Amino acid sequence: MKINFNSITLRTVLHIFTFSVLFILFIIFVIRNIFATAYMDLEKEKIFIIQNNIVPSLSLNLSYGFHEAVNEIANQTLLNKDVLLIKILNYENNNTQLFSNYQHSLEKYKKDGELFSYTKLSDPAMQKDIADLTIIYSNDSYEEYVSNFNTWLFWGVLGFSLSIAFLSFLLYNSLKNLTILDSSLKSFNPNEPKLLELDTSKNDEVSSISLSANIMIKNIIKFLDSLKSLNEKLLQSQVHLKEAQRIANVGSWEYLVNEDKLLLSDEIYRILNMKRDRTLTWSEFQSLICKKDREYIYGVLKDALVKGGRFDIQHCIKLQNKKSLQVHTKGKVRKKANGSVKMTAVSMDITQDTQNKKMIEKLAYYDALTGLPNRVLLKDRIHKAIQNADRLKSKIALIFLDLDHFKLINDTLGHDTGDKLLIYVSALLKKQLRESDTLSRLGGDEFVILLPNITSVEAAKNIANKLVSAFNGQHNIETHQLYITTSIGISLYPDNSDSLDSLIMNADTAMYDAKQDGRNQYKIYSKDMGNYISTQMRVEQDFKLAIDNHNEFEVYYQPKINSVNGEISGAEALIRWNHPTKGLVFPDDFINIAESTGMILDLGKWIIQECMIQIQKWEKVNIIGLKVAINLSAKQFQDSNLVSFIIAMIEQYDIDPAQLEFEVTETVSMANMDATLRVLNELKIIGVNIAIDDFGTGYSSLSYLKKFPINTLKIDKSFVLDMIHDNEDKIIVQTIISMAHSLGFTTVAEGVETKAHVDALIDMKCDYLQGYYYSRPIPKNEFTQLLQNYTPLT
Numbered sequence: 025m026k027i028n029f030n031s032i033t034l035r036t037v038l039h040i041f042t043f044s045v046l047f048i049l050f051i052i053f054v055i056r057n058i059f060a061t062a063y064m065d066l067e068k069e070k071i072f073i074i075q076n077n078i079v080p081s082l083s084l085n086l087s088y089g090f091h092e093a094v095n096e097i098a099n100q101t102l103l104n105k106d107v108l109l110i111k112i113l114n115y116e117n118n119n120t121q122l123f124s125n126y127q128h129s130l131e132k133y134k135k136d137g138e139l140f141s142y143t144k145l146s147d148p149a150m151q152k153d154i155a156d157l158t159i160i161y162s163n164d165s166y167e168e169y170v171s172n173f174n175t176w177l178f179w180g181v182l183g184f185s186l187s188i189a190f191l192s193f194l195l196y197n198s199l200k201n202l203t204i205l206d207s208s209l210k211s212f213n214p215n216e217p218k219l220l221e222l223d224t225s226k227n228d229e230v231s232s233i234s235l236s237a238n239i240m241i242k243n244i245i246k247f248l249d250s251l252k253s254l255n256e257k258l259l260q261s262q263v264h265l266k267e268a269q270r271i272a273n274v275g276s277w278e279y280l281v282n283e284d285k286l287l288l289s290d291e292i293y294r295i296l297n298m299k300r301d302r303t304l305t306w307s308e309f310q311s312l313i314c315k316k317d318r319e320y321i322y323g324v325l326k327d328a329l330v331k332g333g334r335f336d337i338q339h340c341i342k343l344q345n346k347k348s349l350q351v352h353t354k355g356k357v358r359k360k361a362n363g364s365v366k367m368t369a370v371s372m373d374i375t376q377d378t379q380n381k382k383m384i385e386k387l388a389y390y391d392a393l394t395g396l397p398n399r400v401l402l403k404d405r406i407h408k409a410i411q412n413a414d415r416l417k418s419k420i421a422l423i424f425l426d427l428d429h430f431k432l433i434n435d436t437l438g439h440d441t442g443d444k445l446l447i448y449v450s451a452l453l454k455k456q457l458r459e460s461d462t463l464s465r466l467g468g469d470e471f472v473i474l475l476p477n478i479t480s481v482e483a484a485k486n487i488a489n490k491l492v493s494a495f496n497g498q499h500n501i502e503t504h505q506l507y508i509t510t511s512i513g514i515s516l517y518p519d520n521s522d523s524l525d526s527l528i529m530n531a532d533t534a535m536y537d538a539k540q541d542g543r544n545q546y547k548i549y550s551k552d553m554g555n556y557i558s559t560q561m562r563v564e565q566d567f568k569l570a571i572d573n574h575n576e577f578e579v580y581y582q583p584k585i586n587s588v589n590g591e592i593s594g595a596e597a598l599i600r601w602n603h604p605t606k607g608l609v610f611p612d613d614f615i616n617i618a619e620s621t622g623m624i625l626d627l628g629k630w631i632i633q634e635c636m637i638q639i640q641k642w643e644k645v646n647i648i649g650l651k652v653a654i655n656l657s658a659k660q661f662q663d664s665n666l667v668s669f670i671i672a673m674i675e676q677y678d679i680d681p682a683q684l685e686f687e688v689t690e691t692v693s694m695a696n697m698d699a700t701l702r703v704l705n706e707l708k709i710i711g712v713n714i715a716i717d718d719f720g721t722g723y724s725s726l727s728y729l730k731k732f733p734i735n736t737l738k739i740d741k742s743f744v745l746d747m748i749h750d751n752e753d754k755i756i757v758q759t760i761i762s763m764a765h766s767l768g769f770t771t772v773a774e775g776v777e778t779k780a781h782v783d784a785l786i787d788m789k790c791d792y793l794q795g796y797y798y799s800r801p802i803p804k805n806e807f808t809q810l811l812q813n814y815t816p817l818t
Contacts, residue, residue: 037195067163083147086112106161111159115154140160142156274372288304297343314340317340328355333357419516420475439777449469453494462474481519485548511546512535521549577627579597585798586792592810594650632673640678650811681710685736689716715772735770744757776796
């Protein structure tokens, strides 16, 4: 076995042995000598006492020559058995006297190591030395003492040595587990962890340490098991993260500034269209940024590195294949106390989102047919023009323009010709305006022109005259020669209108007054425009009577067709007014009145109730599960009792909420987002469906699509009607369908009038189709017959 000289056990035993040997040697050579010397000094003290007792007497008697007295003193002294011999050498006669109880010579006593004491005898009277006195003292007691001391010393050292050996044995047995523990810990394999085979039965510190070591190893095993599980979860999370990054087109990267090292995730390589084994430097990575963005992006990153802050940037990158991508990058720079600097960021490919956003922004602020600003953009420009007019003390004119008899053109020549006429009119109007003016289309054949910074009413009149004159003569639209006139209304800020809303409303009022007064002219708003106001009041009165008795209103239904199986899956409820003198009146002619007077609330509740009654009737004739869509107006969203009324009706007529779908236009939904969102969420809780109507003509924005609990997007018919011949409209329709499906919505296309429309929309995977190709809106009884006899069209 290899000896480890650093072992605690070996070092402890060696130290004990070394100190024990030194201690024994100290006792043998030092303590023994100290004790022997001390005993010898004691013996010499005894001799000294004998000398002091006899020297005076011997000196006195010897000086007087009393030899007998000297002999008597000597013999008396020899009575002490330890006194072996007394020798007196007299100087006067050089005579030597020996006194002894034994017949031994001085040489023998010397040889035997007896103790000798020498002193001089002096004459007390003369004070001179007269003789030498020698006393030989027995060393037997000293020898006996030394012998006894050596005997006890031997047994003491032997006992001590045995004790030390036993102690070393005990220490070795106690401490050898430490060596085993050391060896076991060194051989511990974390891949195959095992408990240590140590003796822990003894109730001592080493056993306690061994037991603690095994407890520690148990904890290590648990920790390793936990770490293994954690690593598996981490690996799984990394896989999920990579998959999530791939799905979301989001990649992560780190730049270690001190090491000038760039670390890229797999998704970054995929976004950059590079192989994973390619190593990019920081300079190469930055060089991918498009030239137009480099200066700005370099500045942002440099500032973040200097200050250690966050950054949020969007920029273009140029790939090796010359393709450009739009990237959104968010990150931060971390600086540690040791001086290391690290930039961490995530980058997302937002190319498609950017294109969608541009498309949606175009839908939000521009009319899809003519490309002119829509109502939203117009209001924004009017608001800014009012602010500017207040600052410059100037005027604003707003021109409201409507084509005369446009509905007749649409009905006789078709929507396609009507749309081409609107595009033609847009170009015609632009030619009559200044660059600073804004021409917008509100919808249908209604155009609004904003004239900012005019100096007088005459300037507005001149423009109006030019507009009326521009329509004179024949206008060729494809193969059709058309004669068009227009009715124009003008309002002025601050002359006759003091706000944005009043400016639009007053121009609209003046335009209707121009129509009432014969068309093909312009009118400037004034408070005494009685024709239009009186007409409106008569319509309001008739409408109020109709609301009170409900006999004149009727709900028509237009079917919605499932594009997959061709079956009727639902219907849209549309209100019609059977006026006692004017006949059938369509919503466009009375809904605005209902909205402005607040009577839309009663009408809306009546429509909801009528639809539920009809659903219940259909259930009784085995028409099950038909979904009915009901339009909600802006005023209804302001009714705090709307949701509770719908719940009450559902309970009263025992209707499945899933059979109800409430449609709201983009303009209505954005008028008061908080109130709209609250009502829609409450409706969603009930279990009814929510649809956005006329999608693409109002505030088209992904932000509200995320916030609102929407089920369905209805594509406005203005896009559907022209998509067969207009590729831009076709792209818009396809984009809306793709976006809706990616957000989990179903789609309904309005304005389906031809087989070509049907085929194109089915190819685009539009979910439901609605339009004249299948059926016009028809009364409830006719619709019931349609449901019972319907055969899917091929």
